[in-house]
Amino acid sequence: MTNRKILLASRPVGMPSEENFKFIESSIPELEDGEVLIRTVYLSVDPYMRGRMSDAKSYAEPYKVGEPIIGGIVGKVTASKNPRFKVNSFVEGRLEWAEYNLSDGSNIRRLNPELAPVSTALHVLGMPGLTAYFGLLHIGKPKEGETVVISGASGAVGTIVGQIARLKGCRVVGIAGSEEKCEFLSKELGFDAAINYKTTPDLFESLKEACPNGVDIYFDNVGGSVTDDVMKLINFQSRTIICGQISQYNLEKPEMGPRVMDKLLKTSSLMKGFIVSDFAEHNKEGLTNLSKWVKEGKITYRENIVEGFDHTVEAFLGLFRGENTGKQLVRVSEE
Amino acid sequence: MTNRKILLASRPVGMPSEENFKFIESSIPELEDGEVLIRTVYLSVDPYMRGRMSDAKSYAEPYKVGEPIIGGIVGKVTASKNPRFKVNSFVEGRLEWAEYNLSDGSNIRRLNPELAPVSTALHVLGMPGLTAYFGLLHIGKPKEGETVVISGASGAVGTIVGQIARLKGCRVVGIAGSEEKCEFLSKELGFDAAINYKTTPDLFESLKEACPNGVDIYFDNVGGSVTDDVMKLINFQSRTIICGQISQYNLEKPEMGPRVMDKLLKTSSLMKGFIVSDFAEHNKEGLTNLSKWVKEGKITYRENIVEGFDHTVEAFLGLFRGENTGKQLVRVSEE
Numbered sequence: 001m002t003n004r005k006i007l008l009a010s011r012p013v014g015m016p017s018e019e020n021f022k023f024i025e026s027s028i029p030e031l032e033d034g035e036v037l038i039r040t041v042y043l044s045v046d047p048y049m050r051g052r053m054s055d056a057k058s059y060a061e062p063y064k065v066g067e068p069i070i071g072g073i074v075g076k077v078t079a080s081k082n083p084r085f086k087v088n089s090f091v092e093g094r095l096e097w098a099e100y101n102l103s104d105g106s107n108i109r110r111l112n113p114e115l116a117p118v119s120t121a122l123h124v125l126g127m128p129g130l131t132a133y134f135g136l137l138h139i140g141k142p143k144e145g146e147t148v149v150i151s152g153a154s155g156a157v158g159t160i161v162g163q164i165a166r167l168k169g170c171r172v173v174g175i176a177g178s179e180e181k182c183e184f185l186s187k188e189l190g191f192d193a194a195i196n197y198k199t200t201p202d203l204f205e206s207l208k209e210a211c212p213n214g215v216d217i218y219f220d221n222v223g224g225s226v227t228d229d230v231m232k233l234i235n236f237q238s239r240t241i242i243c244g245q246i247s248q249y250n251l252e253k254p255e256m257g258p259r260v261m262d263k264l265l266k267t268s269s270l271m272k273g274f275i276v277s278d279f280a281e282h283n284k285e286g287l288t289n290l291s292k293w294v295k296e297g298k299i300t301y302r303e304n305i306v307e308g309f310d311h312t313v314e315a316f317l318g319l320f321r322g323e324n325t326g327k328q329l330v331r332v333s334e335e
Numbered sequence: 336m337t338n339r340k341i342l343l344a345s346r347p348v349g350m351p352s353e354e355n356f357k358f359i360e361s362s363i364p365e366l367e368d369g370e371v372l373i374r375t376v377y378l379s380v381d382p383y384m385r386g387r388m389s390d391a392k393s394y395a396e397p398y399k400v401g402e403p404i405i406g407g408i409v410g411k412v413t414a415s416k417n418p419r420f421k422v423n424s425f426v427e428g429r430l431e432w433a434e435y436n437l438s439d440g441s442n443i444r445r446l447n448p449e450l451a452p453v454s455t456a457l458h459v460l461g462m463p464g465l466t467a468y469f470g471l472l473h474i475g476k477p478k479e480g481e482t483v484v485i486s487g488a489s490g491a492v493g494t495i496v497g498q499i500a501r502l503k504g505c506r507v508v509g510i511a512g513s514e515e516k517c518e519f520l521s522k523e524l525g526f527d528a529a530i531n532y533k534t535t536p537d538l539f540e541s542l543k544e545a546c547p548n549g550v551d552i553y554f555d556n557v558g559g560s561v562t563d564d565v566m567k568l569i570n571f572q573s574r575t576i577i578c579g580q581i582s583q584y585n586l587e588k589p590e591m592g593p594r595v596m597d598k599l600l601k602t603s604s605l606m607k608g609f610i611v612s613d614f615a616e617h618n619k620e621g622l623t624n625l626s627k628w629v630k631e632g633k634i635t636y637r638e639n640i641v642e643g644f645d646h647t648v649e650a651f652l653g654l655f656r657g658e659n660t661g662k663q664l665v666r667v668s669e670e
Contacts (some may be wrong), residue, residue: 051601255594261608
């Protein structure tokens, strides 16, 4: 039985391309005691992974050139010498971009397919869901009646942020990059307004109209000029949550922009970067609440699925072209 | 008996000048029941007042053109129809830039000249001291062994921040604009290092050398390119406290600079603007601790005193030329 993996062939400069990745074949070693063999079912591609492809200092260790990309995987146990993981059960973990992974059980968690579709462990009931939960609730601390603006609103994190903000009684305004995405936000997710930043003649004016009481919380996945426009509208004691900066990840030189400190000063406002692991001690609270809201139908989600391991890199690159509405996944094999 | 006041004659564009201010003479009305008459002894000039001279939206109400400037005043009660304030006692409050003020008692507090010189009510035991205290301790939350960098370190707020940080066991690095100021910080206040940003050939390299373990807390009074250099050195989970942006107050057009969001994201860092009144409920705690530290000799201070009401505007303008080491005051009359 052979396995296929995707290695980082070289560090991207600017926008990554197929050439930065390499498929290799390898054999699957014999299971040792305590190990399980996992067949990849769903593979997650996430914008933050671009950061790990650089060797710049960051919260996450850079990927090594010549070694497999590590990311979120949902798989099925096909062989087990670990009593905690039964054959045919589902697991999720940070594993190699590969058709099969070996694990000693320390980097995977068991999934219950009766509670929710297993793919949700890669979004609403996994890292992106917790990212939304912690960023909005633990940093943003929304109060009823406040206005929450979300950039990258139609992505895996943004869609959850907006729905939680609605549950908390906030006015929710999403910024996204197509009519289809905006319609999804307004009609299916119940956002109060959605703005297509690519077609609006003046994003600032559109935001001003959509936020008649200013902006109390800004959940930023995008950065750049979109963020510049939102910052002009922040209220006294506003909170800006920096979750991602996808517009900046592929720049070869850092962009200059309006300095933001004076605005933060004049409004007594907060700006905070974070990573989901900052709140690891609250994971259980987060997953419990998210599961409850999904079960009650208060939070819904959309998956954008590309078929086949061969298209993994393509799916990853598509994130930077804004191709996904909701969570971008690759289906590597059937459940 | 006549009184003299200083009005805002016009809103400054860029650097303020004498022409933006106007001295007028007026008579002092009769005291009504509950009122006191206060002779100004010390008058405080503070960088934040520049902000109130613009009509841009900010945390503080703009001054009105044609009306007196309001600022921190320490004065002596010369007549009283209010039993809480005895003749010859000292008070502090936000009052008009004038030789005499009338007050109904609601905007002044009593001072005890035996506890500390009354002028300290305008700095270490007043607004600037509380600003330092709340910003550093309530936002920055310093831990022993951390590195604290302060811009505008030799001013009324910066000098207190650095000394509190030393009390908390931090490494303290000050940035200031003259050799004399740097010497004051290192030799008199016990800062671990002080950098003259005007003469160092490379501020970033000097900072790197002075902060071998990076920067955990940055207390910013200045902004602009000084802040850009500090931000390159922030550590994981660092805290940047935006207290002032004096380098930006007199710009006619906002400056562009390196975007800071990606750095905050990669380091899970916080940036927070504030105003002292955000923490008003903790004023008593702050003044109690500051008084104790001053009494114990753990915190010291320097005053830069200009003599005479006529020189008030000059003293204010001097703030933007970096003329003061420590707190800038005007002595309007003898105690």
